[in-house]
Amino acid sequence: MPGAEAPLSFEEARRYLMQRARELGLGLEVYGERGVATTIQAFAGAVDEFKLSSRQGLGLRALVPGHSGQPGGSGGGAWGYAYTENLSPAALDRALETAAENAALSAPVPNAGLHAWGAPPEIDLHGEGLSGVSVQQKVDMAITLERAATQADPRVKSVPYNAYGDGESLVSVDNTQGLTREYQALHAYTYLAPLVSEDGQSKMKFGMQFSREFAQLDPTRTALDATRKSLALLGAKPAPSGRFPVVIDAECMAAFLAVFSGIFSAKQVQEGKSPLAGRLGQALGSRLVTIIDDATLPQGMNSRPFDAEGHPSAPLALLEGGVLRSYLHNSETAAQAAAEGGAAGHSTGHASRDSYRSVVGVGVSNIYMQIGELSRAGLLAQMGTGLLLTDVQGAHAGANQITGDYSLQAEGFWVQGGEVAYPLQVFTVAGNFIELLAGVQAVADDLTFTQYASGAPSVLIAELSVGGE
Amino acid sequence: MLDQDLVAEVLRAARAGGAEWAELFVEDTVTTTLKLLQGEVKDVGGGNGYGAGLRLLYGTRVVYGYTNDTSRQGLMEVARALAQSQGRAGMTTSSGAGGLDFRRRDAAPLWSIRDHPLHVGKRRKLEVARRAHVAAQTGHVKTTDVTYADVTQRMLVANSDGTWAEDERVRSRLAVRAIAEDGAARAEGYAAPGASLGLEFFDGEQPEQAGAEAARIANAMLHAGYAPAGKMPVVIGNGFGGVIFHEACGHILETTAVAKNASVFAGKLGQQIAGECVSAVDDGTIPGAWGSINIDDEGMPSERTLLIDRGVLTSFMADKVGEMQTGHRRTGSGRRQDYTYAPASRMRNTFILDGPDTPQDLIAQVGLGLYARTMGGGSVVPGTGDYNFTVNEGYMIRDGQICEAVRGAALVGNGAQDLMNISGVAGDLARGQGMCGSVSGDLPTDVGQPHILISEITVGGR
Incomplete structure (x- = not known):
């Protein structure tokens, strides 16, 4: 291991790569992340695991000209990737060489190019910072969270999953067209899943609070909220099988939205993997359904002033009054759409990278559904008798992104006369997401954002297929 | 190092x-990743x-x-x-x-690598992906994605007891996704063989078989109707079908779950937790297998751990801290995705052993039920053992015969209950490869089983 060679600093490494790429006449984009984070887990009133992390890495994307293109310009070419967490000059040179070699192997794409995009919006994602927060304050936060849940009720057996976490990160994008930008972000959160049991039944419900300010975290409230929701599931009776009217609770609707957000990706559309292909301008959902993606929300979990290509962020309406208005684009899918004569050819600022290790794709930031006029109680009253759906699980396998079909493990309550009557034992719901949007009969005013970075109000659906007894 | x-x-x-x-x-x-999207080279990284x-x-x-x-x-x-x-x-x-x-404490290597990924050119790796792409072009298949990936991890672990262990871990994998289309109907098939080997893993017909298998599933499911909902007997296919045992039983046999009072099997050592036809192991020593390791990430040599012997719980899977917390013997199961995680007790290659029946025997016993030939992924709530799995390729069973294909089926149940409900085990053990996500990150693990019959599971359909 070349551990002896001293690494460059993060900033030096970024500059080094840009300079080397220019010397070699290579088009290059470098996406960087550097961050520190703390997580603390508690068990039985004491710290169980304490973790400090410090991580940095650079993701390179090289552009080599196609048969007729110009290096680094917008004449088309092929992309190749490489990443490195080792910031020694030798390792950076290896990464650059690998990225160029990978580009040479790859198929050229039309109008591939690097750009010095316009200025991004100013968003404060860093707040007061974490420098004034002591380790002891963080430990207290973790212990308070676990203790509050454990002591809330004798039916709480343990809190097997819980943590306080925080971190500060820097994200950068540089390219050989002269773009260089970065932003800082802070995150602080608590989450827990209390295990409750009574009469041989065990239940567990996840709860979380996310913030950009340490001082805004309220662990006791988060713990009591999750405990209350877990306890409410005890005493479950078998669910019936059949088709029933359903109120989908805000958090559950937000989960649905997160699960199926990929169908709005122009990449999926162009690769023949989205059920929304060829449907721009069509009415897909009920006229009550408006879905927006907005990376500029100050408290959004996935907020960012610019995307993974450095393109400025802006709110984007995907579905407006049920009508499909736009797909999500990065610069490559936008160029492809323009080449096919489909669209204006502008990125919507939705280039995504899971990390510097991954390739550039297309992804949502904070996707949410707009509120309606009814209260949640009004929604239940309008339904009268039916199901209140509070959670769906197993979405990574039971939701088909290509067709929109889903068959998911569900959790919820039976509702009679507009009132929640009793919790239901594990059951399944099955259907199609686009049909679900079309079947929305009423929308509540209780917009809630969840741990999936998506938000929604509660909605009333005419009919869903339920598998129980 | x-x-x-x-x-x-x-x-x-x-x-x-x-x-x-x-x-x-x-x-x-x-690491190396190569992608063939519709036969075109993309996202090489x-x-x-x-x-x-x-x-x-x-x-x-x-x-x-x-x-x-x-x-x-x-x-x-x-x-x-x-x-x-x-x-x-x-x-x-x-x-x-x-x-x-x-x-x-360098353990003697359990197997060796012949064609090391660091010494093989990318064009030869691309050729492996191309062979799978070509093999997938059958029937109504319109779209194929093939991903080739290899990893070479050099690691060192040393501790204040004086342990010093180094190893190199090499893995290669090919993933094929095929989408069949006919009018408005679409269906997807997936196959992803992998091994702790170099390019020699692809010497035989491995790429062709993976391409053909993904295409076969997509074509078979293209015109399938929706599965019905309700409780019924289910025959689960061999190989990746073992994912249910992995998720719903394997995870609660890890001491991580036992120590957090999140395992229904805690305190049941020596007790009957499954039907007598069920024996299961977690074996980290199979040469070249996807989940095999010479030493774990705490420097302990790998081993074959008998978990269940004819229905009786015989061992948990423990790491160092798990042993301290629960008293259960360490089993070389301390694993982590990479340096960003502390190790935890994790599975390696976990599977149900062969039984006396044939797959036909099991299907013949079912009046009305489901044959889940190929399983997809799923998840489990660790504290309760409740799970949810998708069936990628399913068929109705009527009067002991395999009948029409059905799509959209989910299996919903509880791991501990199902284990008692396994009423038949065939003799055609096979293993499938997966990435298992848990407290210490994503790890390569084999799941596996022969065909098994479970007397009753809730099937989610519509």
């Missing part, structure tokens, strides 16, 4: 806050993951820190930050003061 004096110095500094035990894990990992993780134990409390900077300065910075974070400075025990006499 690192100088022994430097490691000893870092471990000593890390224990300055009173930790009883310290461990340093260092890795240098090189890979790179170098590089860093060190330092773990301290105060009793069973774990303190962990990591960094990408493995220079002396970088490592000492982490050591000091961790020691200071615990607030009790200056308590170094005598064993930590005088340097460490490391004993090398």
Whole structure:
């Protein structure tokens, strides 16, 4: 291991790569992340695991000209990737060489190019910072969270999953067209899943609070909220099988939205993997359904002033009054759409990278559904008798992104006369997401954002297929 | 990988806050990823993951820190930050003061790599993907995605007991996704064989078989109707069908779950937890298998652990801290995705052993039920054992015969209950490859089983 060679600093490494790429006449984009984070887990009133992390890495994307293109310009070419967490000059040179070699192997794409995009919006994602927060304050936060849940009720057996976490990160994008930008972000959160049991039944419900300010975290409230929701599931009776009217609770609707957000990706559309292909301008959902993606929300979990290509962020309406208005684009899918004569050819600022290790794709930031006029109680009253759906699980396998079909493990309550009557034992719901949007009969005013970075109000659906007894 | 004096110095500094035990894990990992989208080369990438993780134990409390900077300065910075974070400075025990006499614990390799990924050109790797792409072009298949990936992880783990172990882990995998289309109907098939081997893994017909299998599933499911909902007997196919056992039973046999009072099997050692036809192992020693390891990420040699013997619980899977917390013997199961995670008790290759029946015997016993020939992924709530799995390829069984294909089926149930409801086990054991996500990250594991019959599961359909 070349551990002896001293690494460059993060900033030096970024500059080094840009300079080397220019010397070699290579088009290059470098996406960087550097961050520190703390997580603390508690068990039985004491710290169980304490973790400090410090991580940095650079993701390179090289552009080599196609048969007729110009290096680094917008004449088309092929992309190749490489990443490195080792910031020694030798390792950076290896990464650059690998990225160029990978580009040479790859198929050229039309109008591939690097750009010095316009200025991004100013968003404060860093707040007061974490420098004034002591380790002891963080430990207290973790212990308070676990203790509050454990002591809330004798039916709480343990809190097997819980943590306080925080971190500060820097994200950068540089390219050989002269773009260089970065932003800082802070995150602080608590989450827990209390295990409750009574009469041989065990239940567990996840709860979380996310913030950009340490001082805004309220662990006791988060713990009591999750405990209350877990306890409410005890005493479950078998669910019936059949088709029933359903109120989908805000958090559950937000989960649905997160699960199926990929169908709005122009990449999926162009690769023949989205059920929304060829449907721009069509009415897909009920006229009550408006879905927006907005990376500029100050408290959004996935907020960012610019995307993974450095393109400025802006709110984007995907579905407006049920009508499909736009797909999500990065610069490559936008160029492809323009080449096919489909669209204006502008990125919507939705280039995504899971990390510097991954390739550039297309992804949502904070996707949410707009509120309606009814209260949640009004929604239940309008339904009268039916199901209140509070959670769906197993979405990574039971939701088909290509067709929109889903068959998911569900959790919820039976509702009679507009009132929640009793919790239901594990059951399944099955259907199609686009049909679900079309079947929305009423929308509540209780917009809630969840741990999936998506938000929604509660909605009333005419009919869903339920598998129980 | 690192100088022994430097490691000893870092471990000593890390224990300055009173930790009883310290461990340093260092890795240098090189990855390659190649993609064929509709036969066109795209998203070729890979790179170098590089860093060190330092773990301290105060009793069973774990303190962990990591960094990408493995220079002396970088490592000492982490050591000091961790020691200071615990607030009790200056308590170094005598064993930590005088340097460490490391004993090398490199286990003899259980198998060897012939065509090492670091020494094979990318064009040869692309050729493997191309063979799978070509084989997938059958029937109504319109779209194929093929991904080739390899990983070479060099690792070192050393601790304040004097353990010093190094290893290199090589893995290769090919994933094929085929989408069949006919009018408005669409269906998807997936196959992803992998092994702890180099390019020699693809010597035979492996790429062709993977391409053909993904295409076969997509074509078979293209015109399938929706599965019905309700409780019924289910025959689960061999190979990747073992994912249910992995998720719903395997995870609660890890001491991580036992220590957190989140396992229904805690305290049931020696008791009947499954039908007598069920025996199961977690075996990390199968040469070249996807989940095999010479040593675990705590430096302990791998082993074959008998979990269930004819229905009786015989062992849990334990790491160092798990053994301290639960008293269950360490089984070489301390694993982590990379230096960013502290290790935890994790599965390696986990599967149900062969039984006396044939798959036909099992299907013949079912009046009306489901044949889940190929399973997809799923999830389980660890505290309760409730799980949910998708059936990628399913057929109705009527009067002991396999009938029409059905799509959209989900199996919903409870791991502990199902284990008691396994009423038949065939003799056609096979294994399938997966990435298992849990507390210490995503890890390669084999799941596996012969065909099994479960007398009753809730099937979610519509």
